[in-house]
Amino acid sequence: MTTPSSWVLPVKHTGARKRFGQHFLIDDKILDELVACIAPQANRTLVEIGPGRGALTARLLDKGALVQALEIDHDLVAELARRFAGHARLQVHAGDALRFDFRQLASSHRLRIVGNLPYNISTPLLLSLLRLEGAVEEMCFMLQKEVAERLVATPSQADYGRLSVMTQAFCTASIAFEVPPSAFSPPPRVDSSVVILRPHSVLPCRFEKLESVVATAFTHRRKMLRHTLAQRFDAATLAALEVKPTDRPENVTVAQYVALANCTND
Numbered sequence: 001m002t003t004p005s006s007w008v009l010p011v012k013h014t015g016a017r018k019r020f021g022q023h024f025l026i027d028d029k030i031l032d033e034l035v036a037c038i039a040p041q042a043n044r045t046l047v048e049i050g051p052g053r054g055a056l057t058a059r060l061l062d063k064g065a066l067v068q069a070l071e072i073d074h075d076l077v078a079e080l081a082r083r084f085a086g087h088a089r090l091q092v093h094a095g096d097a098l099r100f101d102f103r104q105l106a107s108s109h110r111l112r113i114v115g116n117l118p119y120n121i122s123t124p125l126l127l128s129l130l131r132l133e134g135a136v137e138e139m140c141f142m143l144q145k146e147v148a149e150r151l152v153a154t155p156s157q158a159d160y161g162r163l164s165v166m167t168q169a170f171c172t173a174s175i176a177f178e179v180p181p182s183a184f185s186p187p188p189r190v191d192s193s194v195v196i197l198r199p200h201s202v203l204p205c206r207f208e209k210l211e212s213v214v215a216t217a218f219t220h221r222r223k224m225l226r227h228t229l230a231q232r233f234d235a236a237t238l239a240a241l242e243v244k245p246t247d248r249p250e251n252v253t254v255a256q257y258v259a260l261a262n263c264t265n266d
């Protein structure tokens with residue numbers, strides 16, 4: 001893909017900042033694969049978290065997408081403004097994704113949210129986005145491989161935990177492909193993965209109820225449920241859901257956690 005000359009990066013650019021967990025995606029092949037996963041549509045809005053220097057942004061705009069980009073680094077916001085000056089299909093917001101109200105960007109269509117998420121905030125940010133009940137159509141993110149594997153882990157696997165349950169209760173999650181450190185500048189010390197999250201059309205339970213049950217269970221991951229969940233649910237409820245007091249949190253399925261959440265009076 002050829003990037004329009006007016007969008008070429010300036011010779012002097014903002015360097016990556018550790019406090020923001022910045023690792024800029026620079027591999028053209030990986031960028032094209034990421035765009036293929038996102039499948040942008042002409043005149044449809046995409047919300048991009050962490051556009052950085054605009055490598056992905058430029059490709060999304062090339063496909064005719066309308067891009068609402070959210071960047072926390074004010075120097076990069078200024079750099080993006082210079083690079084894409086006068087581009088009508090791009091709006092850059094300066095702000096922290098953990099505090100930003102994404103619902104304000106929703107219009108007649110549910111949100112499609114994409115981006116190369118900073119590794120240092122990926123888990124809390126994902127949990128925050130899962131709270132946007134009914135407002136999101138799809139999410140496609142570049143994540144640390146370890147986090148991606150937690151998203152898709154199944155019961156009794158080592159990676160299965162709070163993030164697995166919360167994600168799979170509200171979304172269908174899949175890993176599209178893996179990305180080596182060499183695709184970034186500066187290169188991270190870990191591998192990355194691109195994940196696709198598609199929220200379920202029907203909510204299985206209230207987010208807060210499930211979050212409370214799952215947090216209680218996984219606070220003491222190695223303890224049997226009779227020391228944690230059994231204090232919140234009587235024996236008859238656990239038996240009806242085939243949850244054994246001698247089970248540990250990683251042995252309980254997503255469906256069972258949802259059912260437990262729906263039994264609470266919180």
